[in-house]
Amino acid sequence: MIRAIVGANWGDEGKGKITDMCADRSDIVVRYQGGANAGHTIINEHGRFALHQLPSGVFHEHITNVIANGVALNAASLKEEMQTIIDAGIKFNLLISDKAQVLMPHHVLMDVYEEERLGDKKFGSTKSGIAPFFSDKYSKVGVQVWELYDKDFLLEKLETMYDKVNVQFKYLYNKEPIDYREVYNTLCEYAEFIKPYVADTSKFLRNAIKEGKNILLEGQLGSLKDTDHGIYPYVTSSSTLAGYAAVGAGIPPYAIENITVITKAYSSAVGAGPFVSELFGEEADELRVRGGDKGEFGATTGRPRRVGYFDAVATRYGCEIQGATEVCMTCLDVLSYMDTLHVCTGYEYDGKIYTDFLTTDKLYKAKPVYTTMPGWKCDIRGITDYNDLPKEAKDYVEFIEKELGVKVSMVSNGPKRNEILYR
Numbered sequence: 001m002i003r004a005i006v007g008a009n010w011g012d013e014g015k016g017k018i019t020d021m022c023a024d025r026s027d028i029v030v031r032y033q034g035g036a037n038a039g040h041t042i043i044n045e046h047g048r049f050a051l052h053q054l055p056s057g058v059f060h061e062h063i064t065n066v067i068a069n070g071v072a073l074n075a076a077s078l079k080e081e082m083q084t085i086i087d088a089g090i091k092f093n094l095l096i097s098d099k100a101q102v103l104m105p106h107h108v109l110m111d112v113y114e115e116e117r118l119g120d121k122k123f124g125s126t127k128s129g130i131a132p133f134f135s136d137k138y139s140k141v142g143v144q145v146w147e148l149y150d151k152d153f154l155l156e157k158l159e160t161m162y163d164k165v166n167v168q169f170k171y172l173y174n175k176e177p178i179d180y181r182e183v184y185n186t187l188c189e190y191a192e193f194i195k196p197y198v199a200d201t202s203k204f205l206r207n208a209i210k211e212g213k214n215i216l217l218e219g220q221l222g223s224l225k226d227t228d229h230g231i232y233p234y235v236t237s238s239s240t241l242a243g244y245a246a247v248g249a250g251i252p253p254y255a256i257e258n259i260t261v262i263t264k265a266y267s268s269a270v271g272a273g274p275f276v277s278e279l280f281g282e283e284a285d286e287l288r289v290r291g292g293d294k295g296e297f298g299a300t301t302g303r304p305r306r307v308g309y310f311d312a313v314a315t316r317y318g319c320e321i322q323g324a325t326e327v328c329m330t331c332l333d334v335l336s337y338m339d340t341l342h343v344c345t346g347y348e349y350d351g352k353i354y355t356d357f358l359t360t361d362k363l364y365k366a367k368p369v370y371t372t373m374p375g376w377k378c379d380i381r382g383i384t385d386y387n388d389l390p391k392e393a394k395d396y397v398e399f400i401e402k403e404l405g406v407k408v409s410m411v412s413n414g415p416k417r418n419e420i421l422y423r
Contacts, residue, residue: 002215002251003258004242007222008318010269011240012296012305013262014330014412016040019056019218021417022260027213028064029057030205032248033238034220035072035103037128043415046088053078055218058085058092065092066201069099070238070248072133073145075190096194097201097250098146105186106165106178107132113173126271134237145198148191155184202250209255217245217256223318224269231360234273242322261324261406263315265332265396267308268296274363277308277344284308291334309342309370312403317357319406327404329397330412333419338375341396344368345403373399381414386421389413 005022007013020042023029036052043049044059053074057063067073073096085092107129115127136142141161147154158180166177208215219240224230226240238244246253266287267277279287287307288296296305319327335341346353346369349362353369376390383389389397389411401408411421 001258002209002217002256003260004217004219004245004256005260005262006219006242006322007225007240008261008263008315008322008324008327009222009267009311010224010271011221012268012270013222013264014328015219015262016042016051016056017330017412017415017417018260018262018328018410019216020044020059021420022216023057023060023063025214026057026060026063026216028066028205028208029055029216029218030066030068030201030245030249031055031071031218031220032068032245033070033240034236035128035130035133036074036077037072037126037130037236040218041415042417044417046090049084049088052081054081054085054092054094057216058094059090061091061093063093064204065094066205066249067094067096067100068201068205068249069097070244071097071100072103072130072238073100073194074103074128075194079193094197095199095201095204096145096197098144098198099200099202099250100145101133101137101142102145102148102187102190103129103133104136104143105183106162106169107136109175109178110165110168110173113169113175117173131237143187145194148187149195151188154187155181158184158187205249205251209251215251217242217249219245222262223321224314226321229321231273231363234271234360259323259325260328260409261319261322261326262328262330263318264330265310265335265400266291267311267314268305269307270303270305274360274366275306275308276314276347276363276366277311277342277368278306279308286337287334290337291331309344309368310400311344311368312400313344313347313355313357315400316404319404324404324406326409327401327406328410328412329400329408332393332397332411333379333381333413335396336376336379339377341373341375342370343373343396343400343403345371371399381419383413383421386411386423389421 055065110132111129162180169175221240225236242259347366349366376392
């Protein structure tokens, strides 16, 4: 079976835990898009880990982990990430696509400089170089992994590349130029480091499909950060949808049989842009501190996440655009302190109530329409059977399921791998 695990919302929904959990039944786990600009937090018997590029299957020795062609490969941060896994005594199998694009040193600098230039109009970038990376990729001036091993060609390509980059650095950003020969030396180091892992991963995956292997496709971020279908321009620079998994991994689209969409029991987001059900002040502070494993703070940036009540309008849209075959709700236990729960079931805009997701300009002006429900006011961690949850907790899950129109097949009631309830 081939399953894609993707986010319904802004990202940070808890995909890492679910991927880690589902990996037990997988032969291969694939990262097919994004880069080091977002992370998955995983807690298991080895400890607590924040993964940024490594697939979540690295904690299982029997799994082959694939960084596919659709990923923005940051070799420097990948090396550090791999070392944390190795230091924990974990052995893993890894393949890196020979067609993956390499994130360059100037991509990160350009990301930082552009946010500085934009000032108050900035997009809230993680400053990981992702937007400049994809700009180069689709301008056909980027560097693919295979190019690292043709040294003469690479040196000539870099000279041409940095003629243009340095004009931008000097005249747009008023910054020092980059010596392309230094970049060449850095890339040669990257090439040596990743060489044992480089492979034709698309061919590997196509063969695995023919052999009937179980493959898990691991998405980054969520529906509302998708370049085309998210809250533009407050999006990432790659597709976050399950539909892109076929492109980003190099497999047939019809091969993906199951699309598991992850959503939190409340809403959280990192970065700028409209957020209809957002909370502020003391309410937000309390939910932020109680949320997730160690509070609602970005796994990559450490930035405080914006938090709010569950947005059924946004999540239904996220599930539909992903093509969800099932939904997993995470962090239900976080809401145990609340006397009253609120679910955003509509947007009030220009005197009308909308239950469909709106464009960015309208989202900024929309007001949430809430359905109120009683809380359960008791700790639900440790419960292993969904039927043993308090009635109010089950009512909350089942109300949201009805709003989404997709079966909520799993409910997470804690951060650990085994804290999951099946329905």
